Amino acid sequence: MLTLMRYALRVAPGSTALTIGLAALGSVFGIAVTLLTGQVVGAVPGVLSDSPDAMPLAQFAWLLAGLLGVFVIQSLTPAIHQVASMIMDAALVRDVGNAITEPLLRPHRVAHLEDTEVQDSQERAKGKAGFQTVTGMQTLPWLIASRISLIGSAVIVGFMFSWWVAAMLVAVTLVLEWYGGRLVEREIDVWWGNTEEQRRANYLFDLGMRDAPKELRVFGLSGWLVDRYVRDWTAGFLPVWERRRTNAKWSVLAGGLHLAGTAVAILLVGRAAIAGELPLTEIATTVPAILGVAMSGNGYSVVQVRRGLSAYRAMKQLPETIAERHPEPASSSNHRVETMPAREVRFENVSFRYPNSEVDVLKNLDLTIRAHEALALVGVNGAGKSTLVKLLGGAYKPTTGRILVDGVDLAELDLAAWQRRIAAIVQDFLRFPLSVTDNVVFGAVERAGDDTTLAKVAREAGIDDVVAGLPAKWDTVLDKTFDGGVDLSGGEWQRIALARALFAVHAGAGVLVLDEPAAALDVRAEAALIERYLELTSGVASLIISHRFSVVRNADRICVLADGGIIEDGTHDELLDRGGTYATMFRLQAERYVTVEAENA
Numbered sequence: 323m324l325t326l327m328r329y330a331l332r333v334a335p336g337s338t339a340l341t342i343g344l345a346a347l348g349s350v351f352g353i354a355v356t357l358l359t360g361q362v363v364g365a366v367p368g369v370l371s372d373s374p375d376a377m378p379l380a381q382f383a384w385l386l387a388g389l390l391g392v393f394v395i396q397s398l399t400p401a402i403h404q405v406a407s408m409i410m411d412a413a414l415v416r417d418v419g420n421a422i423t424e425p426l427l428r429p430h431r432v433a434h435l436e437d438t439e440v441q442d443s444q445e446r447a448k449g450k451a452g453f454q455t456v457t458g459m460q461t462l463p464w465l466i467a468s469r470i471s472l473i474g475s476a477v478i479v480g481f482m483f484s485w486w487v488a489a490m491l492v493a494v495t496l497v498l499e500w501y502g503g504r505l506v507e508r509e510i511d512v513w514w515g516n517t518e519e520q521r522r523a524n525y526l527f528d529l530g531m532r533d534a535p536k537e538l539r540v541f542g543l544s545g546w547l548v549d550r551y552v553r554d555w556t557a558g559f560l561p562v563w564e565r566r567r568t569n570a571k572w573s574v575l576a577g578g579l580h581l582a583g584t585a586v587a588i589l590l591v592g593r594a595a596i597a598g599e600l601p602l603t604e605i606a607t608t609v610p611a612i613l614g615v616a617m618s619g620n621g622y623s624v625v626q627v628r629r630g631l632s633a634y635r636a637m638k639q640l641p642e643t644i645a646e647r648h649p650e651p652a653s654s655s656n657h658r659v660e661t662m663p664a665r666e667v668r669f670e671n672v673s674f675r676y677p678n679s680e681v682d683v684l685k686n687l688d689l690t691i692r693a694h695e696a697l698a699l700v701g702v703n704g705a706g707k708s709t710l711v712k713l714l715g716g717a718y719k720p721t722t723g724r725i726l727v728d729g730v731d732l733a734e735l736d737l738a739a740w741q742r743r744i745a746a747i748v749q750d751f752l753r754f755p756l757s758v759t760d761n762v763v764f765g766a767v768e769r770a771g772d773d774t775t776l777a778k779v780a781r782e783a784g785i786d787d788v789v790a791g792l793p794a795k796w797d798t799v800l801d802k803t804f805d806g807g808v809d810l811s812g813g814e815w816q817r818i819a820l821a822r823a824l825f826a827v828h829a830g831a832g833v834l835v836l837d838e839p840a841a842a843l844d845v846r847a848e849a850a851l852i853e854r855y856l857e858l859t860s861g862v863a864s865l866i867i868s869h870r871f872s873v874v875r876n877a878d879r880i881c882v883l884a885d886g887g888i889i890e891d892g893t894h895d896e897l898l899d900r901g902g903t904y905a906t907m908f909r910l911q912a913e914r915y916v917t918v919e920a921e922n923a
């Protein structure tokens with residue numbers, strides 16, 4: 323409890339103190355109500371019969387006023403508690419979210435994201451039911467309140483009636499709490515166990531609500547989706563019921579023990595009362611106190627706090643796990659990365675296999691990309707073209723071999739600085755649900771606000787007309803789910819992405835990577851755009867990946883990637899003359915176009 327409390331007090335001192343303080347105060351007031359009620363009830367007969375040893379009326383009135391006052395304050399505190407708790411939650415959610423995502427985002431490489439140990443560590447840090455640290459902290463004040471009720475009520479029973487009865491009550495309550503906690507824990511485990519059915523149900527939910535609403539309608543799959551969702555969800559819930567059924571016997575036993583203990587305590591009080599051994603005040607205080615102990619078991623909160631603590635510990639451990647398993651190279655400041663590459667980027671005998679894979683995607687590959695040269699890379703699906711781009715960007719390091727930038731091993735360079743040198747449009751480029759401006763200037767965020775360059779790249783990428791037609795021009799949000807937002811076509815998005823890369827080049831990027839940059843454009847538009855692009859970016863090392871030869875042929879040099887290595891290298895004409903793989907692929911595609919054009923004619 324203390325560990326979690328210290329953390330929450332550090333993140334949100336005021337609201338945490340208020341949340342815990344008010345919950346504790348609520349319990350203390352609850353005990354005060356029990357004591358005052360006992361005093362009032364005990365005094366009533368004397369006051370009514372006007373006996374000489376009765377409580378003076380003024381004192382009785384004060385007692386009643388005190389009881390009323392405590393009662394009023396106790397009813398007001400939940401509202402303040404709720405507000406304080408909401409403020410605390412918000413601060414904790416932000417902090418936990420940041421503490422988990424920051425170490426995952428910090429590395430410049432991405433291999434840690436595919437490491438199952440890191441994934442597990444991340445899952446543990448989150449906890450099964452969302453941010454478990456936050457849930458733990460939400461329930462912690464109630465656990466503290468329960469404990470105060472338990473101890474306070476037990477002390478009343480001990481003082482006013484019997485210490486062994488108090489001890490027995492605490493024991494049966496804690497047994498029930500422990501058992502109840504175990505039950506909750508197991509149910510949570512089953513429920514959040516991510517069974518196949520639950521995962522499928524969640525997937526179907528997202529599919530219908532977010533991912534594919536249009537396709538589902540086009541294919542008339544809405545009814546099917548609802549049926550499947552209900553079926554999978556129900557199937558996912560069955561294990562929980564199964565677990566409840568199995569536990570029913572023990573639940574009855576634990577509940578019965580608790581009930582019997584409480585009943586025995588009340589019966590003993592009754593017997594002492596009948597025997598005239600217990601005055602009215604003690605009776606009226608002890609009975610509610612017995613119930614106070616009985617009801618203060620809080621297995622749910624115990625479990626949530628315990629899980630919150632283990633999620634908190636995993637969260638603290640996460641950066642260490644990542645740093646240990648995926649150390650970032652110590653970068654040397656001796657190299658002026660901001661002017662690289664001045665000569666070339668060279669892949670030297672590079673082999674690569676993805677983490678957890680047995681297959682070498684690249685095998686002893688040698689390739690030189692010269693500065694100021696536009697190099698095109700072609701190859702069949704899955705040949706490893708995008709993989710090569712990921713290695714070039716330092717997202718992965720080669721399994722063996724080296725990548726040299728002007729003769730310096732990429733592993734020795736400041737990776738962050740090198741990545742800033744690269745302007746890339748990858749196949750699944752990011753479509754930010756933000757304004758057009760943001761979508762373009764994210765190419766070189768340090769140049770945000772440079773409207774002249776923004777207007778220039780808009781013209782160059784051919785998006786000036788698109789922007790002019792948007793409701794809020796450059797400020798239009800490119801997502802229809804936002805107010806005034808719009809959806810763009812695939813081709814328009816690609817032009818936006820091209821403008822982003824161009825913005826980066828104008829801001830000084832030294833390597834331009836275009837991986838299937840304009841496949842959503844029609845063939846002529848794509849070829850024309852890339853041609854213009856290459857003119858605009860001459861002076862920058864460009865790597866272009868495309869399946870369309872109308873794009874590829876514009877490059878200064880073309881490399882064919884197959885079987886993990888470069889099997890052909892030359893200009894378009896040279897490769898055609900050679901009559902190898904490139905020539906075959908080119909003729910095949912050209913033939914198709916010639917046939918289609920002839921048919922159209």
Ligand SMILES: Nc1ncnc2c1ncn2[C@@H]1O[C@H](COP(=O)(O)OP(=O)(O)OP(=O)(O)O)[C@@H](O)[C@H]1O
Pocket residue numbers: 676677679683701702703704705706707708709710
């Ligand atoms: N994260 C990954 N983990 C494991 N294997 C991967 C991963 N990403 C890609 N691969 C595998 O690496 C191989 C090369 O993929 P890559 O995407 O580099 O091919 P490509 O030449 O760009 O293909 P395409 O022309 O279809 O875009 C494929 O067999 C693919 O399945």
